[in-house]
Amino acid sequence: MLNMDFNDLDLRQLDAFSAVMSAGSITGAARLLGRSQPATTRLIQDLEESLGYPLFHRNGPRISPTEQGVLFFEEVERLLVSLKHIRERAGAIGRGEARPFEVAATPALSIGLVPDALAAMGGTTLPRLLHIQSLSAENVVQTLLARAADFGIASLPVEHPGLDVHWIGEAPCVAAVASDSELATQDTIRIADLAGACIITMANPYRLRRRVNEAIAQAGVTPLRVIDTNASLTALSLARAGLGVAIVEPASACGLLPEGLVLKPLDVHIPFLFGTVSPAAKPLSSTLIAFNDALREVAARRLPGFRLHEAGKREALADAVYGADDAAPTAAKGRPIR
Known part of the structure; x- marks a missing residue:
């Protein structure tokens, strides 16, 4: 049962908890934080008292996260990353710079397409700060739905009413x-x-x-x-x-x-289907529009047999994902990119 009053959320405690999870020990966390070990221990104890459940199993000097601690870490990690990005964006606004953006992509697409697409955009187009997350396709979807990323590239299916699909690519395995x-x-x-x-x-x-x-x-x-x-x-x-x-x-x-x-x-x-997506009803910035275009061009150039499927309608996405499931994996659908 979560007893914590989030109006009194102490970021020092959350930083300490995150450091312990990363370092694997109180001593290591204290070193990362530049604090004393007793001060770090006190922060963890205060956080557990506020939450109403233990975050770590303790066996002498050794600690290991409880099941609740692992689940809580997922939330804390997202929060701390979001706060870091808010600070970065606030600084960019103050300096009059292009807004940093966050891209979530599956490992294959973050390796195969994202680097060349960013390079094709040129240094003057890119913001000073950008973040690339390499996630499973399911987590790309969840990250976009949580508005924790601005843009995503994932294998299909990615159908969800909370997402806008910009285009679908297909290439043979x-x-x-x-x-x-x-x-x-x-x-x-x-x-x-x-x-x-x-x-x-x-x-x-x-x-x-x-x-x-x-x-x-x-x-x-x-x-x-x-x-x-x-x-x-x-x-x-x-x-x-x-x-x-x-x-x-x-x-x-x-x-x-x-x-x-x-x-x-x-x-x-054997078709590999993937698409570019973003949170629904959130217009793309000019930088993300350029990135989306660059991804499409890199895919057409790099992937043998690449075909483009327009995805202006949800039905088009469903057809691209499920249309060939009951047929032999032979003929490709879509229109070739020259």
Whole structure:
């Protein structure tokens, strides 16, 4: 039961709590804060008394967060980051500078598209301060809904009435194989050739993994084993080590291909769908409009087989996400970008 009066919220206590969570000890937190250990201990004790529940298990000098402490840390972290950004924005206003902005993107898109899009905008267009968060697609959505970010790039589905979708991109997934593999000599990797092999792919069953599973099932393939992961770069590294063939989205693969790997097209179209989004009814600044345009141009240039889907209507988004689910993963939809 939360007993805390938020009118008396003490930021020193929250800073101390965040420092303990980061450092893993009172001593380490005191060092980070430039305070004495007893003063830091007192701040944590006062915070726990205000909340009405313990934030840490204590075993002599050792501490570990309680379940409530872990959950509370998520809220405190968001609050402290928001306060930091408010201070930054207040300073930018006072200096007459362009407003800092926050971008939330999935790891693949933050690696594969965001850096080149920012570079294409030029230094004079960008604000002095900007923040890039690398999050799961679900957390990108939640961060935008909480207005903790100004703009997002995420894999589909991202349908939510609280979000505006600006455009949807589609590009075929690729196969990544070690450069010394026999498959590296083939022009195209056939799904049928992966029978008895190890397939490396993504873990989330509600996004790319679902389409990979469909392609494997329709080809009647039984792999030797499947290794799944929540990060494309991990899948690429596993493939480079010779552990199998990685079937991954093309953004991170084309954006940051590790040495010792080669990319090959697949003989079936497994679509990777992603889009740019922002909080609904919040007009984009001129800087974010330029960033959105740059992302689209970089995607068209960098991703082989890129297709653009206009997303001015919610129905268009639904069609792009679900339209091919009951069909064989072959023909792509949308209009090509030249």
